[in-house]
Amino acid sequence: MKSKIYLLGITVLLFVSCKKDKAIVITTNDYCSVVDTVTGIMVHDIFSPPVASRIYVYPNIAAYEIMAQNSTKFQSLQGQLKGLDSIPELDPKSGVNKNLASLIAHLEVSKQLIFSEEALGKYRDSLYEKWEDENAEEFLVSKDYGLKVADRIKKWMGKDNYKQTRTFSKFSVHADQPGRWQPTPPAYMDGVEPHWGEIRTLVMDSASQFKPKAPYPFSTDKNSTFYKEAKETYDVGNMISKKLIEVEKSKSNKVPEESAIASFWDCNPYATVTQGHMMFAKKKNTPDAHWINIAKIALKKSNADFKTAVFTHTKTSIGIFESFISCWDGKFSTNVVRPETYINQNIDENWRPQLQTPPFPEYTSGHSVVSACSSVLLTSIFGDNFSYVDDSEIPFGLPKRSFKSFKQAAAEASISRLYGGIHYRAAIENGVVQGTNLGIYINGRIKFFKK
Structure with a gap:
């Protein structure tokens, strides 16, 4: 009996020892x-x-x-x-x-x-x-x-x-100055992070290193480029609205493609819902979270190891961080009025965009800058024709979308801002150039691998 207990004790000891050594x-x-x-x-x-x-x-x-x-x-x-x-x-x-x-x-x-x-x-x-x-x-x-x-x-x-930027002054709104940004409905929030361009950069020489082309001069003249850009945003929004009405009349469940694209890339954490006298936040991903999730999707599809996962997240997040500094430096220096404000004042006072206008100036499009930069960096890791299915917005009630490459996804994210009615075309296209150049710069500047 003693020998059995002794052997049992040795077995338990060996089990514990093996467990601790694993x-x-x-x-x-x-x-x-x-x-x-x-x-x-x-x-x-x-x-x-x-x-x-x-x-x-x-x-x-x-x-x-x-x-x-x-x-x-x-x-x-x-x-x-x-x-x-x-x-x-x-x-x-x-x-x-x-x-x-x-x-x-x-x-x-x-x-x-x-x-x-x-x-x-x-x-x-x-x-x-x-x-x-x-x-x-x-x-x-x-x-x-x-x-x-x-x-x-x-x-x-x-x-x-x-x-330090937490203690800086709020952004001054000059409603009496035509062409300047003004808070937009429904929450009429103050301009978000007006001093973000003063955050220390990680890679760029300065926040203004990739300063985009100047926005078109503000004008209410119907022959001006600025008016024509606003009119395009207005017309596209109306076109999508008509399609949505036709879908509703036909009792079809198929959402117009432009509307689906706008919703998928909305990524506005400040979106609010009003019910009676109550207003509450409709929580969503930010553009950062959407692209970080795309990085995860790519890692899992390619069966990447742990080191590649850390590297991919690090490189992508550096690009996103620099993108926001670069973009925000321009947003609050150019201080361009949003389409919703301009259209209501000069074209149609009852017009509303499909997406809620986020609370900061218009130029350039943040999603365009972030998406273009992220696509350049992810392409450098996974290749130019990396197809994938994006499930980032499923938690927020939106279906998956398929893409043939990161660049295709970035292009769709960018044009979504026009479909959503929250940007002019110039802010989108120049934002893409801004983000692309930044991504190329990061690829050439940071050495992640030893020779």
């Missing part, structure tokens, strides 16, 4: 799940598109810098991104699981950037408990290193001028 496996799906969780919290917290870009970029860079430690393939971004240096070195004999440490650093940096810290904290703690149960020693040493890198990234991001 390495913690962190996959591409794990990384994407963390990013998805952060995105869900961002949608709940209602962050503006520029601020959302900041929430994406720093956690991804933290993860990337750990992944690049002692790598024979990937090169650190220290010295390549403004102010980024002094990342704690990793002793290759330390026993750190770099994938695990990368994920821990991502979580810790993300937690400081969102409002709902408790929600992310609970999610993080559940992962911590799981990992510690799998291999306590590996988890603790990896956590220690991940937190050290996270602390360094936090100090670096704390110097990007974000905190």
Whole structure:
């Protein structure tokens, strides 16, 4: 009997020992799940598109810098991104699981950037408990290193001028000056992030490096280019409205293509719904979240490994972050009136666009800049003819859409702003040029791979 108990004890001891020695496996799906969780919290917290870009970029860079430690393939971004240096070195004999440490650093940096810290904290703690149960020693040493890198990234991001811009003045609205931006219905919000062009850039020499062509001079003359651009937005909106009425009369479920495109790429976290005396937010993805999800779709379709997942998210989020700085610098310096305001004052006082006009000046189109830049960067990773099915908007009640390439998707995202009635064509086309040039610049400027 004693021998049986003794043997049973040895069996249990061996089982526990094997369990503790088993390495913690962190996959591409794990990384994407963390990013998805952060995105869900961002949608709940209602962050503006520029601020959302900041929430994406720093956690991804933290993860990337750990992944690049002692790598024979990937090169650190220290010295390549403004102010980024002094990342704690990793002793290759330390026993750190770099994938695990990368994920821990991502979580810790993300937690400081969102409002709902408790929600992310609970999610993080559940992962911590799981990992510690799998291999306590590996988890603790990896956590220690991940937190050290996270602390360094936090100090670096704390110097990007974000905190200072929180104290700057609101954007001044001059309703008596024709052609200048004015708050739009239904919420008539103040201009969002008027000082975002003052945020420290990561790669660009300055926020104005990719300054687009000047917008057309404001005019109410029916022969002017500005009027003709507004009239085009008006006419396209009316054409779509007529199609929607015909669909309703025929009791068909088929939505006009232009309307479907506008809705799919709306990405306006400030959209509101009015019911009686109540107004509430209709929560949606930002353009950032939409393109980050496209990156995830590409990773999963190509069966990419963890390192490629971190690299892809980092490169894409850097482009998105720089895009918003570049675009917002121009928006609030040109201060162009939105089509809704212009059309109501000069063409048809009862006209409304299909999409709610977002609360900031018109020129250039933010989605056009971000989409063009993201498409250039993702094409550099996955190739020029990478087809995929985009399910980004399913959580918001919209069907999937298929694309033959990232560039095709970016082109559709851009023209959606005309279909939605929230931009003039010049802001769209010049925004595409702006974003494309920025993407090409990032491709040539940042070295992610060692020679």
